[in-house]
Amino acid sequence: MSSDQEIERLDALIHEEGAFTDRILAEMGKVIVGQRNMIERMLIGLFCDGHVLLEGVPGLAKTLAVSSLARIVNVRFQRIQFTPDLLPADLIGTLIYDQHRGSFSVKKGPIFANIILADEVNRAPAKVQSAMLEAMQEHQVTIGEETFHLDDPFLVLATQNPIEQEGTYPLPEAQVDRFMLKVVVGYPSKKEEREILDRMTSGQVPTVEKLVAPEDIVRARDLVRQIYMDDKIKDYIVEIVLATRDPASYGLTELVDLIEYGASPRATIWLTLAAKAHAFLRRRGYVRPEDVKAVALDVLRHRIIPTYEAEAEERTSDYIVERALDGIEVP
Amino acid sequence: MASEHRRRDPASVVRWKAQTLLSLLLPAAFQFVSAEVSDTIPSNVTLMALVDRKVVPTNETVLLNVLVEWQGPADRYRFGWPETPEAHRLAVVGSRRGSKSWVDEAGEHSRQEFTYVLQPQEVGQGTVGAVRLTYWDVADTARHSTTLMTLPISLDIVPSARSDRSGPWGDVAISLAVLAAAGLGIWWLRVRGRTGRRAARSAAPPVPDELDGRMRMLARARADGDATQFYDEAVAVVRIVLARTLGEPVAGKGTNDLVGLLEKTGWPEDATASLRLLLEKADRRRFAPSRPEAWELAQDEATVRGVLDLAARPADAPAAAAEEGNVQ
Numbered sequence: 001m002s003s004d005q006e007i008e009r010l011d012a013l014i015h016e017e018g019a020f021t022d023r024i025l026a027e028m029g030k031v032i033v034g035q036r037n038m039i040e041r042m043l044i045g046l047f048c049d050g051h052v053l054l055e056g057v058p059g060l061a062k063t064l065a066v067s068s069l070a071r072i073v074n075v076r077f078q079r080i081q082f083t084p085d086l087l088p089a090d091l092i093g094t095l096i097y098d099q100h101r102g103s104f105s106v107k108k109g110p111i112f113a114n115i116i117l118a119d120e121v122n123r124a125p126a127k128v129q130s131a132m133l134e135a136m137q138e139h140q141v142t143i144g145e146e147t148f149h150l151d152d153p154f155l156v157l158a159t160q161n162p163i164e165q166e167g168t169y170p171l172p173e174a175q176v177d178r179f180m181l182k183v184v185v186g187y188p189s190k191k192e193e194r195e196i197l198d199r200m201t202s203g204q205v206p207t208v209e210k211l212v213a214p215e216d217i218v219r220a221r222d223l224v225r226q227i228y229m230d231d232k233i234k235d236y237i238v239e240i241v242l243a244t245r246d247p248a249s250y251g252l253t254e255l256v257d258l259i260e261y262g263a264s265p266r267a268t269i270w271l272t273l274a275a276k277a278h279a280f281l282r283r284r285g286y287v288r289p290e291d292v293k294a295v296a297l298d299v300l301r302h303r304i305i306p307t308y309e310a311e312a313e314e315r316t317s318d319y320i321v322e323r324a325l326d327g328i329e330v331p
Numbered sequence: 332m333a334s335e336h337r338r339r340d341p342a343s344v345v346r347w348k349a350q351t352l353l354s355l356l357l358p359a360a361f362q363f364v365s366a367e368v369s370d371t372i373p374s375n376v377t378l379m380a381l382v383d384r385k386v387v388p389t390n391e392t393v394l395l396n397v398l399v400e401w402q403g404p405a406d407r408y409r410f411g412w413p414e415t416p417e418a419h420r421l422a423v424v425g426s427r428r429g430s431k432s433w434v435d436e437a438g439e440h441s442r443q444e445f446t447y448v449l450q451p452q453e454v455g456q457g458t459v460g461a462v463r464l465t466y467w468d469v470a471d472t473a474r475h476s477t478t479l480m481t482l483p484i485s486l487d488i489v490p491s492a493r494s495d496r497s498g499p500w501g502d503v504a505i506s507l508a509v510l511a512a513a514g515l516g517i518w519w520l521r522v523r524g525r526t527g528r529r530a531a532r533s534a535a536p537p538v539p540d541e542l543d544g545r546m547r548m549l550a551r552a553r554a555d556g557d558a559t560q561f562y563d564e565a566v567a568v569v570r571i572v573l574a575r576t577l578g579e580p581v582a583g584k585g586t587n588d589l590v591g592l593l594e595k596t597g598w599p600e601d602a603t604a605s606l607r608l609l610l611e612k613a614d615r616r617r618f619a620p621s622r623p624e625a626w627e628l629a630q631d632e633a634t635v636r637g638v639l640d641l642a643a644r645p646a647d648a649p650a651a652a653a654e655e656g657n658v659q
Contacts, residue, residue: 007619230618248412251405251443253428286619290585326583329406329469331617 007228010285017223018283020212024072030206031068032061033199034192041183041298042069042157044277046217047224050180050270051136051156053121053302057163060185066117066157073217074210075114075153082124084167088131092141106143111135114151114214118158122168132156133175153217173261173305180270181295182302184318220280227276228286232331237275237292241268243324244304252327258310258320263303271299289330297321376401376408378479380416380462382449382486389451390491392424397445397462397481403541404574405432405441406582410466413445417460420488421449451488459484469582470541470567542571542639549635553628558621561628562613565635569606572642586610598641605634 021043028039038054042065045052054062063079070077080091093109110116111132118132135141136156140149158179160171176182188196199206239250245262247255274295279287297318304317376399383394397413412428425448432441451457460483467476549564566589573592574581581589589610593603609631615621 004619004621007621228619233618248428251409251430253430256428286615288586288614288618290587290614293585326580329582330585 007285010223010226010228011283014223014227014280014285015283017216017219018280020216021220021281023211024069027072027208027211028065028068031208032065033196034188035061035065035185038062038065038183038185039069040278040281041181041295042066043281044274044295045157045180046073046153046155047220047277047280048180048270048273049153049155049221050273051158051178053176053179053182054157054159054185055162055182056159056185058161060187062159062185063117063119066115066159068208069157070115070117071210072208073115073212073214075214076151077115077117078110078113079117079119080110081119082121082128084123084125084169086124086128088128091128091131092135093143095144104144106146106148108143108148109141111141112148112150114153114155116154116156118156120161121158122160122170125169126172129169129171129175133178136178153214153221173302176302177264177266179302181274181298183298184301224273224277224280227279227284229272229276230286233275233287233289233292234272236289236328236331237268237271239328240292240296240300240324241265241271243328244300244320247324247327250324250327252324255320255323258306258313258315259304260307260310261305263300267300267303271296274299293325293330296325375403376466376477376479378462378464378481380459380481380484382459382484384486386487386489387451387457388489388491389454391451393421393449393451393486395447395449395459395462395484397447397464398442399444399464399466399479400440400442402438402440404439404580405430406469406580407441408466409469410443410464413462413464416447416462418449418458419460420452420455420457421459422452424448424450454488454490457486457488459486470545472563542568545571546635546639549632553625553632556622556625556628558616558623558628561631562616565609565631566613566617568635569610569638572638576642586614596641602637602641606638609634 024043025036025039032039042052044050046069054066056062067077067079080086089109091109092111093107095104096107097103098105121129121132131141135150139152139154140147142148187193241263243250243252243255243262244259244267247253247259271292275287275291278291278295279285282291300321301317304320306315306317306320310316310320379396379398379400381396381398383396387393395416399410401408412426416423427446429444429446430442431444432439434440449459462481463478464480465476465478467474545564545568549561549568552558552560552564569589570581570584573589573596576596577592581592584592590607593606596603612631616623
């Protein structure tokens, strides 16, 4: 794609085909007050075929947001509460002996759905996490000797609680990297808090309607990949990622001692796709640097490993990404 | 010496020399016995390599300081680490990097400093090879890089018992060096007090050469009908003017941030409204293929020229530029 007319055609197409995103946001707004950032990131994950890790203290409507989204999109939804005694078979399924037939039959687990809510993913042991993360990566699971492909769309929205770390199994870095986005969910504002009070304590608790078909999501994914990205933006993305690996080369001397490992090439891929999806949500057929900046934190924060020195100075990966974004020249 | 080539203004040379010496002497208070300086000087960037002593015992280390200095803001040039110098009879055992910017009557200056710790390996004549540094001007979209190189530095490596500082004369040398550093420090503070450093935003600067160059490229891009180049230059001009007006770096800011900064300039509302529109339109022109009409480019060029008028105006002057129609 290169001509002016083609961008205009794409703009028009996105305006038409992307109209359902406004309906989703409006419907979500019935049950979720505020949290626009979290909802948009969930949609970005949906449009990019990438999984999302939501981190926040209990009571911030993470679970409600995921279940509402699944209902609006009209796809099969499963919620799995991760606990220390969960087994991989509880997740992916198992072989059951059928006495009448004298043979084993497959009993599929809850992972056979379109949208999975993996609640408190860090409470299950490593073997369960591995089973789920393998399914996330491969879009398939093997039970016994048979391999089953998972339905499309297949989206895992996992939640974890940053407090109460006792008795948890923190996800290893290599596995966290499988998540396209790590979204930190914050508290609502004073005004939002008041609205929550009004809405949830009087009259009937609102519910959401089925509005969007899975085919709409598949078409949107197609469009997101068509969105035009200029070479300058691509260079900008690469510079941001490289700056996390070799900050000194970008004049970010402050970060040299703070980064143990920088972002992987997977970050480059996801940052590109997430920026396109962000442009799609803004109904644009091309990507602006603002799109990249808007999603960079969510794409990069879990892919940068700070050093011990950084931890001692209470410099988080968020701080590192923000400094890198400030230091890299915007095209 | 680098400083002899660096500036033509003798007062600046003296100040700079003192500042360089102080940066080496005062913070670490290390035993400054002798130094060797070498450089290669292009137009605006100076590269220097210095060692903190000429004679080093085998059980001690020597510091190699590589200083890169230029006139202009810190983000004007982009540098990588200098190639680790080849050293004969010496091994590089550590390094660090620092940077600094300041303003005096000659304008804004910036410096990057790379320090290497060298450990002697054997007794004899040690040599620190040429230090090479590659940099490029961030304004140069083609990213033509320039490499600077220093001259080699030689020093004597002596057995640990035969240091030139051993014995009472070494202590005398140390004491003299500390006294000299203190004296230089007092002198420098007085000089600095007289020159009266000021904040970058304290006065509206005249339109400098960098902006002239940008405006020429912008006019050429308009004549060529190159919309992408035209809006690249237009945004660059707005960035430079905003950075100078507000005295804060804007390189890492996107369009939304720049639009937010317009509110802080105190410029007339119609001027900031026009600039807001220009910045928002520029993204469409720069990051997606487009063919704007010639009149549109002419109109936007006038808006950019209006920004220059606003920036050149004294801070307390009335908003004449916009009222006269310089800003669309």
